[in-house]
Amino acid sequence: MSRTQKQIVTIGFDARLSGQRHAGIGRYIENLLIELIKITPDFVKLIIFFHDQGQEQAVRAHLKNQMKYQAVFVPIRHYSLAEQFEWPRILKHHKLDLLHVPHFNIPLLYQGKIVVTIHDLLWHEQIGPDATTLPVWKYYFKYLAYRVVTNHALVKAEKIFVPTQAVGKILTQYQSAVRKKTIVTYEGISQPFSLVHEKLVTDPASASQKPFKPFLIYVGSLYPHKNINLVLQALKSLDNLTLKIVCARNVFMQRTQEKVAELDLEDRVEFTGYLDDEQLIKNMQSALALIQPSKSEGFGLTAIEAMAVGTPVIASSLPVFKEIYQTAPLYFHHDKPHQLIQVIKQLEDKKTRSKQIKIGLETVKKYSWQTVAKTILDHYLSVIS
Numbered sequence: 001m002s003r004t005q006k007q008i009v010t011i012g013f014d015a016r017l018s019g020q021r022h023a024g025i026g027r028y029i030e031n032l033l034i035e036l037i038k039i040t041p042d043f044v045k046l047i048i049f050f051h052d053q054g055q056e057q058a059v060r061a062h063l064k065n066q067m068k069y070q071a072v073f074v075p076i077r078h079y080s081l082a083e084q085f086e087w088p089r090i091l092k093h094h095k096l097d098l099l100h101v102p103h104f105n106i107p108l109l110y111q112g113k114i115v116v117t118i119h120d121l122l123w124h125e126q127i128g129p130d131a132t133t134l135p136v137w138k139y140y141f142k143y144l145a146y147r148v149v150t151n152h153a154l155v156k157a158e159k160i161f162v163p164t165q166a167v168g169k170i171l172t173q174y175q176s177a178v179r180k181k182t183i184v185t186y187e188g189i190s191q192p193f194s195l196v197h198e199k200l201v202t203d204p205a206s207a208s209q210k211p212f213k214p215f216l217i218y219v220g221s222l223y224p225h226k227n228i229n230l231v232l233q234a235l236k237s238l239d240n241l242t243l244k245i246v247c248a249r250n251v252f253m254q255r256t257q258e259k260v261a262e263l264d265l266e267d268r269v270e271f272t273g274y275l276d277d278e279q280l281i282k283n284m285q286s287a288l289a290l291i292q293p294s295k296s297e298g299f300g301l302t303a304i305e306a307m308a309v310g311t312p313v314i315a316s317s318l319p320v321f322k323e324i325y326q327t328a329p330l331y332f333h334h335d336k337p338h339q340l341i342q343v344i345k346q347l348e349d350k351k352t353r354s355k356q357i358k359i360g361l362e363t364v365k366k367y368s369w370q371t372v373a374k375t376i377l378d379h380y381l382s383v384i385s
Helices: 020-039 053-060 081-085 087-093 136-156 165-174 176-181 191-202 204-209 228-235 253-262 277-286 301-308 319-325 337-347 350-366 369-384
Strands: 009-015 044-050 070-073 098-101 114-117 159-162 182-184 215-219 242-246 269-271 289-292 313-316 330-332
Touching (some): 020 301, 053 070, 081 087, 176 182, 191 277, 191 301, 204 350, 242 277, 301 319, 313 337
Parallel strands (some): 009 044, 009 098, 114 159, 215 289, 242 269, 313 330
């Protein structure tokens, strides 16, 4: 469809999971929406469905006077029965030409055209009571519902956006027919990190010369697949280092705190709670490195953000990380704490640290929310036509 056509088309965007309180998915939605709204053509009526006004205000704060959308507030909780029965009626009322659901949780009864973003198929692979804090009966009921909804999303979606080629490959293992409609859209870095990055690329030496303190920083949730226990095991053998855990969620927090106590590391592990971007950047730039120890991941945005502000990265050697981070981090096997200890010691060398910082600053240049938004908008219009 040509962008000069006068026919008005209506595109809906499910933003009920927008915002930093919803971790990686929330950051994805918020950053994508900010750029998408900026480039929405006049013949597109963009309706954004927020859960609450705070989410809309967070997006609007970055837009100045570019209010090219209609906000609709839908206080329907994700993964709920209301999402499956009430939500489709609301969507039908708005007579959408296309709906973008940026997660797997599509309403099964909705009959209109849909595109989805599948960030990963983690819960297809991380199965069992150890992967949840729910009672066993409730976990298996929700797991069954997850598989039904996800499989329906893969079949029904006109286009499936994935953050990496690695995730796209996993999708085809479960549904080979999705290969032709899967689109890789790498993520980007938000404005606070981008502004710091712009300054550092003009003078990369200033990043490597910046003084750091002997601590590692971890940013993310504490689900078992995030593999924070391996970092704690390595920390036990590194008397000169401490660890800061930046985690906005309480899921699995208690288990991690119990593990810290078991290893007698209470004085060397700090749980910071939620940090805003300014605080997070300050902590990242003060750290020896950001640690990304996951056993499974869809993209790994926190390490890209760390590279953008001149912080070296240590990461597990997952295919997805090597696809995104390339040679910027020092890698270790996610089941081998002795390898992690070795790469930490390598990074304490000033020349090695300086080299990895420079590579990271260059690597980040290819990741842009503007590019993501343009690609996705083009596919919206191709689906509608």
